[in-house]
Amino acid sequence: MASEATPFSPWVTGLWITILLVSVAFSQEHLPTRDELLEMRRSEISARRASLEHHRLMKATKTSAAQQNNYDVSHYRIEIDIDMTEKSISGTVTMTARARTDTFATVELDLDSSMTVDSVGGDAIGYTRSGNLLQVELAQPIQKDTLFTIQVAYHGQPVRGGLGTFGFDSHGDPSTPIIWTLSQPYGARAWWPCKDTPSDKADSVDMIVTVPADLTAASNGTLLSTIDNGDGTRTFHWHEGYPITTYLVSLAITNYATYSEWFWYAPDDSMEVCYYIYPEDSARARSKLTETLDMLAYFHDVFGPYPFLSEKYGIAQFPRGGGMEHQTITSQGRFGVMLTVHELAHQWWGDKITNANWHEIWLNEGFASYAEALYFEQTRGQEYFHTYMGWMDRDYPYPIYVDDITSVARIFHITVYDKAGWFLHMLRHIVGDSTFFDILLAYSNDHRFAYGNATTAGFQSVCESVWRQDLDWFFQPWIYEVGRPEYQVKWSAGDTTGTPVLNLFIEQTQVPERALFPMPIDITVETALGDTVVTVFNNSASQIFRIPLAAAPVGIALDREGWILKKVVSVSPIPTEFTLDQNFPNPFNTVSNIRYSVPRPSHVRLVIYDLLGREVATLVDKPLEPAWHTTSWHGRDQDGMPVASGIYFYRIEMRNLNDGGLNFSHTRKMLILK
Numbered sequence: 115m116a117s118e119a120t121p122f123s124p125w126v127t128g129l130w131i132t133i134l135l136v137s138v139a140f141s142q143e144h145l146p147t148r149d150e151l152l153e154m155r156r157s158e159i160s161a162r163r164a165s166l167e168h169h170r171l172m173k174a175t176k177t178s179a180a181q182q183n184n185y186d187v188s189h190y191r192i193e194i195d196i197d198m199t200e201k202s203i204s205g206t207v208t209m210t211a212r213a214r215t216d217t218f219a220t221v222e223l224d225l226d227s228s229m230t231v232d233s234v235g236g237d238a239i240g241y242t243r244s245g246n247l248l249q250v251e252l253a254q255p256i257q258k259d260t261l262f263t264i265q266v267a268y269h270g271q272p273v274r275g276g277l278g279t280f281g282f283d284s285h286g287d288p289s290t291p292i293i294w295t296l297s298q299p300y301g302a303r304a305w306w307p308c309k310d311t312p313s314d315k316a317d318s319v320d321m322i323v324t325v326p327a328d329l330t331a332a333s334n335g336t337l338l339s340t341i342d343n344g345d346g347t348r349t350f351h352w353h354e355g356y357p358i359t360t361y362l363v364s365l366a367i368t369n370y371a372t373y374s375e376w377f378w379y380a381p382d383d384s385m386e387v388c389y390y391i392y393p394e395d396s397a398r399a400r401s402k403l404t405e406t407l408d409m410l411a412y413f414h415d416v417f418g419p420y421p422f423l424s425e426k427y428g429i430a431q432f433p434r435g436g437g438m439e440h441q442t443i444t445s446q447g448r449f450g451v452m453l454t455v456h457e458l459a460h461q462w463w464g465d466k467i468t469n470a471n472w473h474e475i476w477l478n479e480g481f482a483s484y485a486e487a488l489y490f491e492q493t494r495g496q497e498y499f500h501t502y503m504g505w506m507d508r509d510y511p512y513p514i515y516v517d518d519i520t521s522v523a524r525i526f527h528i529t530v531y532d533k534a535g536w537f538l539h540m541l542r543h544i545v546g547d548s549t550f551f552d553i554l555l556a557y558s559n560d561h562r563f564a565y566g567n568a569t570t571a572g573f574q575s576v577c578e579s580v581w582r583q584d585l586d587w588f589f590q591p592w593i594y595e596v597g598r599p600e601y602q603v604k605w606s607a608g609d610t611t612g613t614p615v616l617n618l619f620i621e622q623t624q625v626p627e628r629a630l631f632p633m634p635i636d637i638t639v640e641t642a643l644g645d646t647v648v649t650v651f652n653n654s655a656s657q658i659f660r661i662p663l664a665a666a667p668v669g670i671a672l673d674r675e676g677w678i679l680k681k682v683v684s685v686s687p688i689p690t691e692f693t694l695d696q697n698f699p700n701p702f703n704t705v706s707n708i709r710y711s712v713p714r715p716s717h718v719r720l721v722i723y724d725l726l727g728r729e730v731a732t733l734v735d736k737p738l739e740p741a742w743h744t745t746s747w748h749g750r751d752q753d754g755m756p757v758a759s760g761i762y763f764y765r766i767e768m769r770n771l772n773d774g775g776l777n778f779s780h781t782r783k784m785l786i787l788k
């Protein structure tokens with residue numbers, strides 16, 4: 115920019131100084147680009163789609179999960195030995211749960227058919243398998259609210275071919291194994307037996323994993339112990355003490371180089387932030403991961419305290435492009451600020467509060483995506499914030515609500531990230547900044563959802579109770595319908611008993627079968643006294659507003675700051691008066707044009723008469739929208755026959771669309787010469 119020839123003027127100088135000040139303030143901070151955002155989304159989505167085929171198979175062979183509703187999990191103890199050579203695992207999972215029905219006898223678990231069950235124990239006496247279901251029989255039926263424990267010993271090679279959710283890969287030189295997991299949405303069952311649904315969180319999980327002694331295992335929660343078994347293996351015992359759902363249970367194992375920072379959330383209280391990075395990438399990652407504490411501090415402030423303060427936040431490198439928000443230990447393939455901030459935000463939105471089902475994944479992804487923008491607003495400023503939102507402004511082919519959850523590609527379509535991010539952005543502008551941030555805090559702390567699950571209806575109820583107004587008109591179309599408003603706007607300057615007014619005509623022109631999007635719309639009005647912003651509530655497909663102003667409007671802009679995910683088809687001035695102009699050319703021989711102005715929607719009738727007052731031709735007889743219109747006459751009668759030379763009259767009548775009352779009529783004369 116500095117090398118370009120720039121005309122010197124005070125305005126340009128002022129702008130230049132502003133740019134310099136901004137760039138001084140943020141010169142230390144990377145400004146991610148649109149391409150980086152798109153690449154990050156692609157990688158986040160493809161990290162999950164990699165297991166698409168496998169997920170589809172698992173889903174297809176899952177015959178019924180209805181029985182799973184009959185119990186409630188309280189604890190999983192997962193003990194796993196990993197055989198690097200065989201690329202296999204063997205383990206024992208002990209599940210403690212509570213019956214939710216009387217005479218409860220069959221415990222239905224999810225476990226991929228590639229895993230072999232060796233035995234069942236605890237309160238179990240036997241089992242049957244059907245596809246990816248494992249049905250365990252209790253020794254005797256139990257009554258509602260009774261706790262029971264079952265133990266499943268199993269082994270196998272987690273599904274391979276690059277499609278697994280439990281990966282054996284390698285990195286570095288010399289090549290070192292890296293074992294990783296990514297179980298969202300249906301993949302936990304691929305490597306451990308569980309009730310694999312997001313809505314039943316265990317109150318806690320113990321992960322006891324045995325690996326070659328030269329490797330380090332990172333997992334959820336707190337590391338209770340590391341034991342050297344004296345046989346070339348080590349056993350890591352991790353304990354997640356906060357409620358956790360199955361898809362967030364994670365393992366990441368390799369020869370990690372680790373380092374820590376401390377997040378001081380109070381003068382005397384801090385939490386460890388741990389990084390598990392490949393040794394060969396350690397310096398590079400460290401140079402990029404410089405903002406984690408800033409992000410934590412900001413989210414801790416606006417989303418409520420970091421949800422897992424008594425444990426840790428961690429980032430563990432894994433060999434996928436994107437990231438996965440494993441509770442307290444995010445897996446990341448890269449360390450850019452966008453990905454890092456997105457995954458950290460998931461600790462609140464996704465981990466502390468988890469979508470109750472995969473239809474409503476937007477409650478995780480939309481929040482994490484908007485959290486990126488919020489963090490950039492805080493650290494890079496307003497202008498960049500709106501630019502960033504602009505990068506998420508595109509056409510989305512689906513509703514935010516996922517109707518087909520058998521498709522992993524559909525669950526993780528970019529719609530649930532960026533359109534849902536825009537949903538929150540719009541919500542913020544509707545309710546105002548302070549209410550919006552109150553809503554986020556109230557939602558984060560709501561005992562119905564915190565450390566549990568939420569639905570769209572639940573989030574809506576929080577919004578409505580904090581704002582004290584109904585929001586169904588906003589949630590319904592934006593969450594459940596496809597598309598967005600496409601605005602065609604016309605305006606004129608008017609006058610009501612001496613007060614200047616803006617006549618505003620707003621149409622939503624998206625294809626008719628698509629929803630109407632009621633929205634408050636900011637209209638910036640230019641006047642001789644300066645710009646003023648008025649907000650109109652547009653809630654019908656075609657709507658007229660008359661807005662009193664201090665001075666006459668000379669120009670308008672619709673939603674200039676960018677608070678609505680919209681398309682603006684056109685914004686154009688319209689006539690202020692009904693008129694009928696003299697035809698041109700006149701006299702004429704073959705064709706003449708008749709121009710007239712319609713300042714508000716009217717039924718227009720334009721008729722040609724001869725000297726005797728007989729109707730010769732009807733040129734227009736229909737409702738017309740506000741505009742300057744031109745109609746041509748080719749000197750032919752109703753039957754298409756040329757009329758004789760001479761004098762003719764043309765008369766226009768414009769009537770109210772509602773009551774047919776006459777707004778305007780006028781007659782003019784024309785001459786045909788042949």
Ligand SMILES: [Zn+2]
Binds near residue numbers: 456478482
């Ligand atoms: Zn995400």
